Amino acid sequence: MTNSTTMDRVQLGVTGPLVGRIGLGGMSMSGAYGASDEAQSIATVHAALDSGATLIDTGDFYGFGHNEMLLGRALSDRPREDYLLSVKFGGLRGPDNSWGGFDGRPAAVRNFLGYSLQRLGVDYIDVYRPARLDPNVPIEETIGAIAEMVEAGYVRYIGLSEVGAETIRRAATIHPIADLQIEYSLISRGIEREILPTTRELGIGITAYGVLSRGLLSDSLRTRPDFDPGDFRAHSPRFQGDNLTSNLRLVEALAAIAETRGATVAQLAIAWVLSRGADIVPIIGARTPQRWSESAAALDIRLTEDEIAEIEAAVPAEQVAGERYATAQMAMLDSER
Template sequence: MTQTIPSVQLGSTGPRVGRIGLGAMGMSGMYGPASEVESVATVHAALDSGANLIDTGDFYGMGHNEMLIGRAIAERPRDEVVLSVKFGAMRGPDGAFVGTDGRPAAVRNFLSYSLQRLGVDHIDVYRLARLDPNVPIEDTIGAIAELVQAGYVRHIGLSEVGPDTIRRAAAVHPIVDLQIEYSLISRGIEDAIAPTCRELGIGITAYGVLSRGLLSDSVRPGTTFAPTDFRAHSPRFQGENLDRNMRLVDALGEIARARGVSVAQLAIAWVLTRGADIVPILGARTTARWAETVGALDITLTAAELAAIEAAVPADQVAGERYASAQMAMLDSER
């Protein structure tokens, strides 16, 4: 394997991973159709570049994503891949999200299916996708800890939870990372969540770094999305909200052009400056997008450029919540 990107340790107790990781959700229809051939090629390109952290969820495409990743890594040495898997989100046959199940018995059940679909004997980082309001986090983490003892899981992570839940989980078992949205226009973790993670030696795997494509060249004012596309239901991509947000992106684009880089690369580079304990997870679906992503690692931003970037995209000027109201209500991190 040709190593082209540096690696960092995930939290104080986790594995070493590439400085950026690959998020696979978009390969299973969340942003419209995706080519399986190109998706597999993108996984291989990420691994070849040194990005060994591959993030999936058992509910992405109702199992499709795990099977796809399983096929993509089947011929690779198992120790070349750090598999991060989210579980617990329940979906109906129409694709609707209908709740979260963090009961200990459900944890063991979800894991069994994930191991089968991925074709592996262990998951590297296992995490509940959303806090189950009916199950104490101690019970869920305790169940995963038993799976760690049994050898089916290597490390435990968290997803979209707030400081109190982070502390309660860490009191049960070491937590290697918190997966949570973080970008120029989603900066809610900065006040309390990131400091809590740093206090406890917990890394952050940041998703939504490009804000579902908003911080890129793929969305323009008036863009419409298919009903199956996540963005068709995201407030930030609707009507006047989209127009207002695009004005922020255009301001960022002026800085990107002056540097000779893409808006997406500039947005990734900004997140990379926020600390070595933050590992961006990028949802590339093509090898070309992955190559663009890797290019962000070569960008060094000066203090003046960072100030200009943050002035161009003030967090308090972003229009619309990051999820629809029903999904926002499920986020412990937003309470």
Template sequence: MTTSKIPTVQLGESGPAVSRVGLGAMGMSGMYGTADDAESIATVHAALDSGANLVDTGDFYGAGHNELLIGKAIAERPREDVVLSVKFGALRGPGGAWGGVDNRPEALRNFLVYSLQRLGVDYVDIYRPARLDPNVPIEDTVGAIAELVEAGYVRHIGLSEVGPDTIRRAVAVHPIADLQIEYSLISRGIEAEILPLCRELRVGVTAYGVLSRGLLSSSVQAGTAFAANDFRAHSPRFQGENLSRNLELVDALAEIAARKGVSVAQLAIAWVLSRGTDIVPIIGARRRERWTEAAGALHVSLSEDELAAIEAAVPVDRVAGERYASAQMAMLDSER
């Protein structure tokens, strides 16, 4: 396999130059069970050494733990070598209880102060609300971030999990670098309206959940037991009969991957990469070997016949279960 560095693309019309795949750090702070800080830091270093520069985090991941971890990992690296994408707005209580969303201008300015401190930097590259706040017009939120751009604390503005109307309203206030949203072989809802609109408005897409939280890999098997603090213990797609039906789709995908000589994860990532250079997959790796595997997808080329076979193996209408539990789905502006 080639050892060439990961290529870069521009994120949307107004965004920064980012690596063709980025590193998602959420899983390093307990979202999928216990993680090892030393291995997490080593994974960040491995990603950067391979040529990746986009690192995605959130101030609420592990109640600040994730930002502290990323800050430690990049402390000895030149600041310009890292594109930090930071989400804000999700509120937590002691014990991890969900507290809603707060995207008020005064709140996000406060959140940013703490993010800068934890990350050990004086600006973030992309700042975005994690979810739409139903009580705050998107114009107010984007307008406040625009003031932070003017002041030099933020370089670019992003969005996350919002629908067409919100995207249009946000772009009318300030250029938007990218929309971060779930997109994978089994989560293709953006294709109908959201993706065409992003292309019309020249807004990039950073796709998370590309491996469907490990489902589109070898890490989840029938009967897999998830820890209580693992997101998948409560995710509909990983429950009972839903998991069994979804694993049948993965088995069909595995047959194609085996003929191709690649892993299921690499095939799933390569499929997303094939959707266009305006879509940048965010890979949630917690270990160095997982990052190396994921980055290997950049060297997997897919013919039109292979793409057709992949999509035939995983028909969207056969995916069992929503991507979030009902209460979380209700908070997604992108699903309305």
């Protein structure tokens, strides 16, 4: 079955592929925010493709490989040319769900890639990227190893994730970089200072995750639900105590604007990111077809400059309470140095 709806497409950077204007992220389908339903997850993948989306993002460490195997099943009856797979690699985890850092050694690149190809059931990955910077391995060595896999036909394009401007420049000297995947939303705007100007100078696209700030910028958390212990948000500073109370006040201000537009909070948050430029492709972590449909409807919202100013005044990034990750994880982010 081919795409039944034509979604606008944009190019990932000056050297990357054409992709649907928004993409689908798979992390939420593999336990990051509590239990999920496999049938609903597969239906969501199909709904995204049928709406004209083409880019599907995953990580080999999502659910210890569960997400890649899930996507492999979901995509098994779809023509390979109908979708592009973006895969992050290198995250090290223990059987107790602990983190052990990131491995960007050339030998590890080849190892991780082999496992991903097998789990996904494909012959090549469209965009392959280290999930984080390995502080013990020069980025030039990691990118060089991926470039060898491009030459061998196992990878089509190279991407980066959560790295800063200096690392981006160094990586780009080794091989063309299609895109940088990084958190970007109304309440996570740090890339605007140095990283976004750098990617634009170098012709590198942005695939933005966390566009809804893990559900904060939506209607789903306005009633302050309890988080499952396995839910990422149960341990995230922005969702704790007074921080959550403060952040939900910002959400209420956004909700008032959304109501005047006949939109949901999530749709307005996505529309704002879309308004930041055609070089920025939001990755939406929907796990039901209904959530995907709601998100995709944001493509029909065109914000005026006055509306953008009103939104940004209602949700000032500097008033957001709490970091986007816990302290130990923030320390792993080259993009925050």
